[in-house]
Each structure stands twice: as structure tokens, then as C-alpha cells.
Amino acid sequence: MNLRSLSVGEQVALLFVIVFGALLAATVAWTLLSLRDMADDSKARHERFGRDLRAVWVGAVLFWLSWMSGAVGAVLLFGIVSFLALREFITLMHTRRGDHRGLIIAFFVVLPLQFVIAGGRWFDLLTVFIPVYVFLAIPVISALAGDPQRFLERNAKIQWGIMVCVYGLSHAPALLLLEFHGYDGRGAFLLFFLVVVCACAQIVQEGMSRRFRGIPAARHIDRSFSARGWFIGVAVAGVVGAALYWISPFKPFQAFVLGAIAGGAGTLGELVMRALKRDAGVASWGNASALTGAVGLLDRIAPLAFAAPIFFHLTRWYFRV
Numbered sequence: 001m002n003l004r005s006l007s008v009g010e011q012v013a014l015l016f017v018i019v020f021g022a023l024l025a026a027t028v029a030w031t032l033l034s035l036r037d038m039a040d041d042s043k044a045r046h047e048r049f050g051r052d053l054r055a056v057w058v059g060a061v062l063f064w065l066s067w068m069s070g071a072v073g074a075v076l077l078f079g080i081v082s083f084l085a086l087r088e089f090i091t092l093m094h095t096r097r098g099d100h101r102g103l104i105i106a107f108f109v110v111l112p113l114q115f116v117i118a119g120g121r122w123f124d125l126l127t128v129f130i131p132v133y134v135f136l137a138i139p140v141i142s143a144l145a146g147d148p149q150r151f152l153e154r155n156a157k158i159q160w161g162i163m164v165c166v167y168g169l170s171h172a173p174a175l176l177l178l179e180f181h182g183y184d185g186r187g188a189f190l191l192f193f194l195v196v197v198c199a200c201a202q203i204v205q206e207g208m209s210r211r212f213r214g215i216p217a218a219r220h221i222d223r224s225f226s227a228r229g230w231f232i233g234v235a236v237a238g239v240v241g242a243a244l245y246w247i248s249p250f251k252p253f254q255a256f257v258l259g260a261i262a263g264g265a266g267t268l269g270e271l272v273m274r275a276l277k278r279d280a281g282v283a284s285w286g287n288a289s290a291l292t293g294a295v296g297l298l299d300r301i302a303p304l305a306f307a308a309p310i311f312f313h314l315t316r317w318y319f320r321v
Contacts, residue, residue: 011247015192019060026053063195066176067188074188075119075173082111085297085305086165093157098147102138102158110134111166118174123316126174130167135159164273165298168305171312178312180249180319189247193255194262194311196244197237198303201263202270205233221275230267237263249319262311269306273298 030050066074090103110130117126139155175194176187208229241259245252 011189015189015247016064019063023053023057023060027057063188063192066173071119071173071177074176075115078169078173079112079115081297081301082115082166082169083107085169085301086111086161088298089161089165090158093161094150095154095157096147096149098142098145099154099158101145102141102155105138105141106158106162106166110162114166114170115173118170118177121174121177123174126170127313130162134162138162160276164302164305168309169301171308172304175308175312175315178315190249190315193241193244193248193259194307195304197241197259197263198266198307200240201233201237201267202303203233204236205229205267208232221278222271225267225271225274230264233267234260234264254318258311258314261314262307265310266303266307270302272306273302 030053034050066077069077086107095103114126114130117129138158139151142151142155142158172191172194175190178187178190205225206229208226238256238260241250241262242252242256244259245255248255250258
């Protein structure tokens with residue numbers, strides 16, 4: 001069967017049958033394993049996997065809702081996720097009273113404008129709005145507050161939070177709106193492609209780094225991150241991308257290259273966010289009383305926030321869309 005010959009509706013149905021079928025099988029297996037007696041360390045790993053599985057279920061349902069609600073719904077959905085992620089980030093950063101103006105602008109002006117730009121398909125402006133205009137405006141607003149103490153550090157933290165939580169994530173709904181010749185109505189498959197290759201790269205990188213223990217690439221940040229594990233994760237992401245070429249506008253080799261790049265960027269983004277957590281002195285973003293749960297939303301979206309803009313701009317550049 002030529003999968004590309006299926007209609008859009010048939011491809012969507014097949015996609016969600018595969019996704020939810022795999023999640024259901026994983027949930028059944030996890031439930032059966034829960035009935036067995038396990039050592040404390042195995043039980044802890046089992047519980048972590050359960051939290052990860054629940055997070056994937058939530059992500060799959062949100063992905064389905066964004067598809068069902070169309071472009072406007074997807075932009076609103078990712079805008080809410082961006083708001084919650086930025087809230088988590090700022091909560092753990094040291095800020096002063098003089099930062100309040102900049103934070104208000106970030107949450108209630110920059111964030112909605114960035115997603116409006118994405119939803120309006122103004123992709124050239126999407127590229128420069130935050131890295132140029134916002135990066136220059138935030139220090140000016142902070143300077144007008146008249147507080148010079150730790151000025152550079154405070155503004156850099158706000159700018160970095162905007163870059164990851166707003167700029168990076170805004171490229172996810174933008175992928176839904178990219179238009180390719182002969183690929184009408186299938187934008188969500190690009191986002192699915194990106195999420196899958198990033199997830200595979202991260203899982204394989206962590207598994208291989210733990211299985212083949214070598215010299216950690218960044219010992220004081222993450223002992224489970226090794227160069228060997230990263231290269232294997234990138235290769236697997238490329239292979240998975242090539243296997244998914246039929247849901248994308250890419251040919252198999254193009255899908256391999258873009259999958260490898262996106263997977264590699266996502267795992268490096270996760271490493272960067274772990275460095276930020278080390279600096280903040282926390283094990284995970286968020287806490288037990290946080291709206292986003294004990295695991296923390298940023299722990300889940302960090303690979304996507306780093307990989308989405310790279311994947312988006314490479315795709316636009318190569319296909320000239």
C-alpha cells in the first residue's frame with residue numbers, strides 16, 4: 001500500500017491509531033508490571049516511567065485537540081503552554097522589583113504578539129521579532145526602572161526565558177501553517193515528525209549513555225550525557241525520520257538529515273536546560289504544588305523548544321516556503 005496515496009483523513013486516522021495504540025499497549029504493560037513486587041530502585045524507575053507515560057498521554061491528547069481545533073486552536077494551545085513554561089522558568093530565577101515591568105511586557109505583550117505573528121504566517125517577522133526587537137527593548141525597560149544591581153544577569157535571565165519558552169515554542173504551531181506544494185492540509189504531520197524524532201533521540205541518548213558508560217561530556221551537569229550516546233541518538237533520530245518520510249514532504253534522505261539535526265538539537269537543548277537547573281539548585285522545574293505538576297513542564301518541552309526553530313527554518317530555507 002502506498003501510504004502517500006491515502007487521503008488526508010485516512011492518513012490522520014492511521015497516525016492516531018498508531019500513536020494511541022502504542023500508548024495503550026505501553027499503559028497496559030506498565031499496569032501489569034505494577035502488580036509485581038519490585039526492589040526499591042526498580043520501583044522508583046517504574047514510577048518515573050509512569051509519570052513520563054502520563055505526560056506523553058497528555059501530549060498526545062493535546063496534539064489531537066490541536067489538530068481537531070485547526071490553526072487557531074493550535075496557536076492558542078501552544079500559547080498557553082508557552083505561558084506556563086515561562087512562569088515555571090521565572091519562578092526559579094532571581095528577580096528584583098525593577099524587573100517587574102520587563103516581566104509584564106514579556107508575559108502580556110511579547111508572548112501573545114509572537115503567537116499572533118506565528119498564527120498570521122508572518123514568518124519573516126517571526127524570525128526577528130524576539131531576537132532583535134525584544135532583546136533590545138527588555139534592557140531599556142529595565143533601565144527605566146532605575147535599578148542597576150545585577151542588571152546584566154537579571155536581564156539575561158529574562159531574555160533567555162523568552163527565547164526558550166516563547167520563541168522556541170512559537171515555531172511548533174508555525175510548522176502546522178507551513179504550506180508546501182502538494183502537501184495541503186498536512187501541516188500537523190510536520191509537528192508530529194519533529195516530536196517523534198526528538199523523543200527517540202532523547203530516549204536513545206540516555207539509554208546508550210547509561211549502558212555504555214564512558215567519560216561524560218559534561219560531568220558536572222549531567223553524568224548520563226556522553227558523546228557516544230549523543231551520536232547514537234542522532235543516528236537513530238535520522239533513521240526514524242527516514243522511516244516517517246511518508247507523512248512529510250521530504251524524500252527519505254532529506255527526512256534522515258532533518259530528523260538527525262532535529263534530534264541532535266533537541267538532546268543538546270535538554271543538556272542546556274539541565275545546566276540551568278543545576279545553576280538554580282533544583283532537580284526539576286516546578287514542584288509538587290505547581291500547576292504543571294511535580295515533574296515540571298519545562299522538563300518536557302525543552303527538546304522541542306530547541307529543535308522547533310532549527311527544524312522550521314531549515315525546512316523553510318531548503319524548500320523555499
